[in-house]
């Protein structure tokens with residue numbers, strides 16, 4: 001199957017207006033799959049949709065949605081309408097706060113968790129159901145090296161990313177044999193506007209040689225069939241900053257599935 005057959009006829013990119021999300025949308029559209037572009041700010045979404053239409057002759061749909069809102073999922077379903085979704089990219093998920101847990105109102109962290117876990121989970125449940133029925137499709141969940149351990153200034157963020165890691169591994173185990181690809185793409189520092197704003201606020205220079213959104217998106221799309229984990233900058237079997245390599249996590253996922261099969265069965 002080519003890209004359109006595997007991941008068409010429509011993709012949803014959550015957090016599409018800039019940075020890696022914008023790069024995902026542009027590359028998916030360049031492959032011939034139109035996107036439903038989601039973010040809070042309508043202006044950049046409209047500009048991106050115009051750009052994609054101009055470059056690829058492909059129409060994209062835009063929807064201004066706050067993914068942290070409990071109403072986000074309903075808004076997304078409304079924007080999708082009757083379109084068949086073959087690819088869901090959950091990109092939005094950074095923590096722009098860079099603050100200790102007690103130094104922010106708890107609602108800041110509740111919003112982060114709602115966006116990164118609950119809305120993402122609802123979308124995966126909704127979109128993956130029809131992918132499973134069709135026997136093809138993809139879920140690409142953008143992650144962070146923070147998923148591998150908590151540390152100061154990242155309490156809610158790293159916890160939400162650890163959720164994404166285990167969630168993606170489990171979904172991969174449940175879905176990939178039926179033709180639905182699941183990948184969590186674990187990023188390191190990437191040159192996005194959100195990272196730049198955080199570094200500027202802290203008075204820290206942008207490091208040289210950090211990842212570029214285009215390169216990150218290309219890696220994620222190219223590794224989508226090789227889930228459940230891709231660590232930025234590392235080969236499949238390299239350990240790096242992760243406690244286990246992508247290959248080891250894949251084997252561990254299968255081993256846990258096998259060990260629990262006497263309870264859940266093998267299907």
Ligand SMILES: NC(=O)c1ccc[n+]([C@@H]2O[C@H](COP(=O)([O-])OP(=O)(O)OC[C@H]3O[C@@H](n4cnc5c(N)ncnc54)[C@H](OP(=O)(O)O)[C@@H]3O)[C@@H](O)[C@H]2O)c1
Nearest residue numbers: 015017018019039040041067092093094144189190192194
């Ligand atoms: N940049 C890095 O160094 C880095 C490192 C590791 C992991 N990552 C991961 O990479 C992904 C992208 O990160 P990023 O730096 O580009 O920042 P981000 O804030 O996660 O993503 C930016 C995009 O998401 C949208 N967005 C953010 N919050 C939203 C919300 N509540 N509702 C709807 N849309 C929302 C933004 O548009 P609007 O502002 O218009 O809503 C924008 O299009 C995240 O999952 C992050 O955890 C990034």
